[in-house]
Amino acid sequence: MKRLSGWRAAGLLWVAVCAQTTWAQSVGCEASCTPLAQTIAGLLQDPSVARDHWGIAVEGMDGAPIYSLNEGQLFQPASNAKLFTTAAAMALLGAKATYQTKVLARGVFEDGGKLTGHLVLIGNGDANLSGRVLPYVAPMPGQKPDAAESGPAPLRYLEEMADQIAATGLKSVQGDVIGDDTVFPWEPYAQDWAIDDAVWGYGAPVSALSINDNQIQVTVTPGGSVGAPASVLLDPAMPYYMLDVAVTTGAAKSGSTVQMERAPGSRVLRVYGAIGLHGQPDVEEIAIQDPAEYAAMALKGMLESRGVHVTGGARARHRVLMDTESFSRESGAVVDAARKEVSPQQRIEPSDDAAFDVAVTGEERTLARHVSAQLVEDIVVTNKTSQNLHAELLLRQLGLARGRDGTIAQGARVVRQFLGNAGIDKDDFVFLDGSGLSGHDLVTPRATARLLRYASGQAWFADLKSSLPVGGVDGSLEGRFTKAPLKGKVFAKTGTLGEARALSGYLECASGRTVIFSIMVGNHLPQVHADREVMDKIVEAIAAAN
Incomplete structure (x- = not known):
């Protein structure tokens, strides 16, 4: 985990004050x-x-x-x-705890594989819905973890669930695909996380429906001649962010000055600067703004590629806390910030289905499921690679x-x-x-x-x-x-x-x-x-x- 200091070396004057004691x-x-x-x-x-x-x-x-x-x-x-x-x-x-991600169909089922209702992809805090190989294996020297081209696809478990859904005979959905992360309240960032960290994969938002470590790999490759535009590729190659690219190819051995920016809440990723001719690509991990929404969009596209027509859109379902909790260091109790007193022993329930427009008449069927690796395998990943998102999911679990x-x-x-x-x-x-x-x-x-x-x-x-x-x-x-x-x-x-x-x-x-x-x-x-x-x-x- 790294956070780059906002200080700049140039122009700083450091004044050393020598102590008088040995x-x-x-x-x-x-x-x-x-x-x-x-x-x-x-x-x-x-x-x-x-x-x-x-x-x-x-x-x-x-x-x-x-x-x-x-x-x-x-x-x-x-x-x-x-x-x-x-x-x-x-x-x-x-050590043996596991977590299940599943897809529910809610609505009325008709002949011909038609569902009038919604598909709901429900996250349960699985940290490894990704292309990561478990148990953890250290990458070869000089190889970036989980970046090998021959490795598993980053959205492979969503692909597997899409296969399961298609195998049920479902042909059309007269409704939406919903990414549901309400098992945890929507608290994507903890107190005092820096705003500039939120751009990068190590500062990705936390969601019970986390996908590919809630990050997208962005690769900037120099063009074929000085002054030519550089190419920018996303992996996974799903059109979630709109790219605003202004990267040119600089002189050979000039290195990279590529910068990436995204305003809070924005779906526009700005990539600009220069990268030297014949130089190594600049590879960065960029955080996904809303992981549950991203997962829903990905699943919808996968279903449509398998012949399942979805008339609606892809959206996220979050559970927002009405009364913010804060932590009292002295007592270890949870304190209601609004009333400044210890909260009662009351579990905060998910938002009402009807209010969210997912309550539909008919029945509910489980169409697909994926069971996570055991907790101990995730803890190895968390500590070996210092994976922030995984530690935050453990805290919420x-x-x-x-x-x-x-x-x-x-x-x-x-x-x-x-x-x-x-x-x-x-x-x-x-x-x-x-x-x-x-x-x-x-x-x-x-x-x-x-x-x-x-x-x-x-x-x-x-x-x-x-x-x-x-x-x-x-x-x-x-x-x-x-x-x-x-x-x-x-x-x-x-x-x-x-x-x-x-x-x-x-x-x-x-x-x-x-x-x-x-x-x-x-x-x-x-x-x-x-x-x-x-x-x-x-x-x-x-x-x-x-």
């Missing part, structure tokens, strides 16, 4: 009394990271303290928040299964209760989403270490650990810790958000001992990676010292 004075004796502490202190004195805010917690699998620095201070966890969401999901939903509804607030409440039961101090974390994309999420390194220690004693620990990226091997750590002795020995979740970075997990050390670590950085300089390099050196030092 490093040892600022962090206390612990930072200068052991070889490991001395090594870390030396690394953090590097001018490129000395002004960053660091928090570190290292402990044995039995909880024995090894090293700490600012371990009780709050940091933005970024995607380290996924550790908390996926652990709660493993514990409370279960937690709220639906263990709270009062599939809202963000209810999911956060369930996670909070889970963490309390795990022995984590209630003041050591604040989560307003499931992925860590919210700038209001906060957590301490000691809370993260405590979670990892708690997980190590649970029946689901092996599954959770195997879902983490492995240094030098796969996921978001494929390009880090690529050499012995750390290759294959670091099992950890990464996190990057603006000027925050984190790395937390399990480390198999030189002695064969496994330790738990959480390293978090706040307020590093924008668009630099020195803190990540020092972070990796700290992990090396921990491994060598233990």
Whole structure:
């Protein structure tokens, strides 16, 4: 997960204010009394990271303290928040949980395969209605995940359901195709998600009817000569967005200056800039504005290509909350924002069928269905690739299964209760989403270490650990810790958000001992990676010292 800082390097003047105390004075004796502490202190004195805010917690699998620095201070966890969401999901939903997507026909059935009524595609929170291959397999070096041309089609499960519908003998629908995501309320974005994130696939809106990770791949390829228009292709090639393209082919080796923009709520995608002659295509993932509507449009087109005539249109059915819920950090309760008091134990029901114009006389038949992969397989994808949408769907599933509804607030409440039961101090974390994309999420390194220690004693620990990226091997750590002795020995979740970075997990050390670590950085300089390099050196030092 990445959010590019809005700061621009050009024209910025950085003023360094030197502290009057020594490093040892600022962090206390612990930072200068052991070889490991001395090594870390030396690394953090590097001018490129000395002004960053660091928090570190290292402990044995039995909880024995090894090293700490600012371990009780709050940091933005970024995607380290996924550790908390996926652990709660493993514990409370279960590794074998599955979710069913189905197509219902509502109305009057007549001879000749005619339906007077609607087809309703009902989402149930399946995160993998896509071309993704499960169980997860790490892509070959240099290959973008799930981008192989020979891989499964991104809308393959919709195609399979369209085949099932056609096989029933249905020939015409005198009505609409409706994408229904009302199992969760329509809360596409969590609090404090940045508006510019909403353009990109990593900031895609959340829907119980999610399709292809709620994103479209946009590929810009240079033309055959300098000055020629570049080509822009969408995958899937469904006409959902209207393209406004102004991309020319620049001189050879001139690189790419391609930009993509879409106003909130707009279905116009503007693509502009230049791309160098003979250069590699520029490939980006663009978020789908309304996933349920997109899925309905795709299914309608698939049915028509199979000879099923649909007279109506494709539309989405959402459930909008009338009373917004907010999360109370102090009590862990859900608070009604309008009344500022604890809401009653009341589940918010879906919007009325008649009001939405889907209530029709006749009968209801299930024409197609698809059952998701088991939850544990999705958790591997969520942690290995740091998939924001999947973490957000898990949060809503937690709220639906263990709270009062599939809202963000209810999911956060369930996670909070889970963490309390795990022995984590209630003041050591604040989560307003499931992925860590919210700038209001906060957590301490000691809370993260405590979670990892708690997980190590649970029946689901092996599954959770195997879902983490492995240094030098796969996921978001494929390009880090690529050499012995750390290759294959670091099992950890990464996190990057603006000027925050984190790395937390399990480390198999030189002695064969496994330790738990959480390293978090706040307020590093924008668009630099020195803190990540020092972070990796700290992990090396921990491994060598233990």
